[in-house]
Amino acid sequence: MGTILSLDKLLVLLSESAGEDETVDYTGDILDVDFEALGYDSLAMFNTVNRIERDYGITVGDDIVASAKTPRVLLTEINERLREAS
Structure with a gap:
């Protein structure tokens, strides 16, 4: 399993x-x-998302950052991209 970002x-x-x-x-x-x-x-x-993108080598996108209102939504989006990148 690849990298997963925790809460x-x-x-x-x-x-x-x-x-x-x-x-x-x-x-x-x-x-x-x-x-x-x-x-x-x-x-x-x-x-925060800019740092995650830089540190983990993924792209999340400003639209997702703007629409992710809770940690659960943001973590889901980030971890989906981390899985895709691994």
Whole structure:
């Protein structure tokens, strides 16, 4: 099986891209919580996806970033591309 991006890794990347000093420790099931409710704006999302594209050698696309409102949707899209690339 190829590389899979986990929720924990996504949250670390989001925190780093948003300029936070530490990763926020979320408790409970946040897979279906809107990124805005988690404190991440569109700039943090685009910065995170740009880093993922660079680090993992995939292309996600701005339209997907704009439409992916929750971690579950974004992880599904990213991991689909990672599987295709492996």
